[in-house]
Amino acid sequence: MSAFRIGLLASAIGLAAMAMPLSARDAAPAPVTKAPVPVVAKPKNVIFVIVDDLRYDGMGFLQPQLRTPNIDRMAREGSYFPNTVVTSALCSPSRATILTGETARNHRIVDNNHSSEQGLTFFPAMLQKAGYQTSFIGKWHMGNDDDNPRPGFDKWVSFRGQGAYFPTTGIPAAAAAAGKRNMLNVDGKPVPQAGYITDELTDYAMNWLDKERDKSKPFFLYLSHKAVHSDPLPAPRHRGQYDKVDFKIPDTAADTPENRRGKPMWVYNQRNTWHGIDFFYNSDMKMTEYLRYYYSTLSAVDDSLGRIFDYLKKNKLDQDTMVVFTSDNGFLIGDHGLIDKRNAYQGSVRVPLLVRQPGTVPAGVTNPGRIRNLDFAPTFLDLAGTPRPANFEGKSALPLMTGKIAAKDWTPQDFVYEYYWEWSFPMTPGTFAIQRGDLKYIQYYGVYDTDELYDLVRDPDERNNLINDPAYLQAKIDLRKALFAQLADREGRHAIPYGQRLAIGSVRRSRTGPGAAQFPDEWLVEPNRTDRLDDILPDGPAKQKAREEGRPLMPVARLGEEKLDEK
Numbered sequence: 049m050s051a052f053r054i055g056l057l058a059s060a061i062g063l064a065a066m067a068m069p070l071s072a073r074d075a076a077p078a079p080v081t082k083a084p085v086p087v088v089a090k091p092k093n094v095i096f097v098i099v100d101d102l103r104y105d106g107m108g109f110l111q112p113q114l115r116t117p118n119i120d121r122m123a124r125e126g127s128y129f130p131n132t133v134v135t136s137a138l139c140s141p142s143r144a145t146i147l148t149g150e151t152a153r154n155h156r157i158v159d160n161n162h163s164s165e166q167g168l169t170f171f172p173a174m175l176q177k178a179g180y181q182t183s184f185i186g187k188w189h190m191g192n193d194d195d196n197p198r199p200g201f202d203k204w205v206s207f208r209g210q211g212a213y214f215p216t217t218g219i220p221a222a223a224a225a226a227g228k229r230n231m232l233n234v235d236g237k238p239v240p241q242a243g244y245i246t247d248e249l250t251d252y253a254m255n256w257l258d259k260e261r262d263k264s265k266p267f268f269l270y271l272s273h274k275a276v277h278s279d280p281l282p283a284p285r286h287r288g289q290y291d292k293v294d295f296k297i298p299d300t301a302a303d304t305p306e307n308r309r310g311k312p313m314w315v316y317n318q319r320n321t322w323h324g325i326d327f328f329y330n331s332d333m334k335m336t337e338y339l340r341y342y343y344s345t346l347s348a349v350d351d352s353l354g355r356i357f358d359y360l361k362k363n364k365l366d367q368d369t370m371v372v373f374t375s376d377n378g379f380l381i382g383d384h385g386l387i388d389k390r391n392a393y394q395g396s397v398r399v400p401l402l403v404r405q406p407g408t409v410p411a412g413v414t415n416p417g418r419i420r421n422l423d424f425a426p427t428f429l430d431l432a433g434t435p436r437p438a439n440f441e442g443k444s445a446l447p448l449m450t451g452k453i454a455a456k457d458w459t460p461q462d463f464v465y466e467y468y469w470e471w472s473f474p475m476t477p478g479t480f481a482i483q484r485g486d487l488k489y490i491q492y493y494g495v496y497d498t499d500e501l502y503d504l505v506r507d508p509d510e511r512n513n514l515i516n517d518p519a520y521l522q523a524k525i526d527l528r529k530a531l532f533a534q535l536a537d538r539e540g541r542h543a544i545p546y547g548q549r550l551a552i553g554s555v556r557r558s559r560t561g562p563g564a565a566q567f568p569d570e571w572l573v574e575p576n577r578t579d580r581l582d583d584i585l586p587d588g589p590a591k592q593k594a595r596e597e598g599r600p601l602m603p604v605a606r607l608g609e610e611k612l613d614e615k
């Protein structure tokens with residue numbers, strides 16, 4: 049207990065109580081807890097560490113073959129939130145959601161090419177108004193062309209688009225030999241990248257913490273790593289460390305009838321593409337090999353966390369600083385035959401989340417309460433004691449993080465998911481989904497063969513599509529209705545955004561890989577069926593009954609013939 053807190057207790061109990069024997073004092077705590085004690089909380093610092101494309105289970109305490117001692121330390125000294133999800137599983141839309149507290153349908157950063165941030169306010173600007181020192185260090189990536197400082201940050205270090213792992217990555221050898229380097233933007237000035245990106249961003253962060261910030265003010269550091277996005281390149285000191293490790297790929301990666309069962313056609317058709325396990329990134333690398341690079345690249349992020357913890361300890365800031373570790377989206381490694389992200393499956397939407405603040409956030413706890421990336425901005429303003437703006441759509445998770453609300457009493461809002469089709473990667477359809485309780489319903493925008501419905505508790509790997517299970521008919525109808533209602537933007541519009549097409553997009557297939565999916569059996573019919581209209585009539589018990597009885601819900605005649613009911 050801090051001296052400050054002990055002092056408050058002493059004044060509330062009174063001097064007489066202090067004169068009591070220890071046992072008597074221990075036996076009479078009631079007056080203390082009932083007495084209103086005015087406490088003016090000192091604003092807390094926050095270090096928000098966001099990794100790019102880190103899979104939800106890409107942490108050593110979940111996979112013993114991984115060496116992530118500092119991430120594991122966060123799990124021991126803080127809380128782990130395994131049910132953390134993102135409302136759009138794509139770099140720019142997710143980052144915009146974190147920074148604005150708004151969903152993609154409202155902030156309109158709907159893909160990685162979109163660069164208009166017009167009208168958006170980023171929550172660190174509100175922290176500045178509340179007296180915070182703020183800094184942004186790392187990958188911004190809203191649009192590919194502008195790395196200039198954005199409003200809301202006292203310190204700015206960034207780069208265009210995805211950035212680069214090394215100073216000469218992507219630069220032709222002759223130009224590199226002539227001195228050309230990848231560039232950072234440091235407070236509006238071009239500065240050559242000098243070293244390995246994760247270490248360099250950490251250097252800038254440490255320098256700001258130690259030397260540049262106004263230490264009389266609370267601080268918010270937004271450390272936004274480039275790692276571990278494709279194509280991952282580890283720091284030289286970490287190369288080859290997993291060469292003898294065989295990382296496991298999900299069972300759903302195999303092309304088997306069981307894995308295809310109940311899945312939409314687009315999932316099978318994506319196998320042999322840029323974002324499919326059979327031709328991923330159009331290379332012939334195996335995923336097991338890719339993961340050696342991927343997890344070796346994570347090691348510098350882990351080292352970075354270690355430097356942050358050392359700084360906090362050395363400067364006695366541990367208890368006053370919340371450290372948050374997460375990712376902008378998940379990463380599929382063959383789940384359902386897919387890689388990367390974008391879709392609404394668990395490997396795409398789930399992200400790691402660890403929160404550490406000794407004395408405030410319970411240590412060594414796995415907390416199942418669901419948190420969305422949409423909830424971060426309200427959480428941080430809550431922590432700073434700053435009023436919540438009207439445009440925020442999420443809910444502060446601070447009471448859950450600090451244990452003031454138990455996970456069993458936590459009532460998360462529905463998890464509504466949105467992904468807008470991109471011409472650059474046309475193999476993933478526009479996707480909307482909703483999770484309420486244990487059930488997740490997924491629907492697609494455009495041509496599709498089936499929606500999906502999963503019970504995530506009974507079926508965490510999403511293998512058993514319940515969409516046509518009569519027992520779930522009402523749940524399906526209710527979730528569709530709730531999803532549509534919540535997908536309206538703040539003007540009440542249902543508007544599908546799309547980007548300007550600049551090229552055909554990534555459409556290549558391996559000549560020797562799998563072909564296109566077959567149409568589902570129930571689509572293959574003879575002409576002139578009398579149930580021709582049934583598929584566009586609303587689902588419900590009457591339609592279900594008609595199906596079970598093998599008759600049309602609304603019989604129709606052959607084209608050009610009189611109607612059946614007029615016969």
Ligand SMILES: [Ca+2]
Pocket residue numbers: 100101138139277376377
């Ligand atoms: Ca990302």
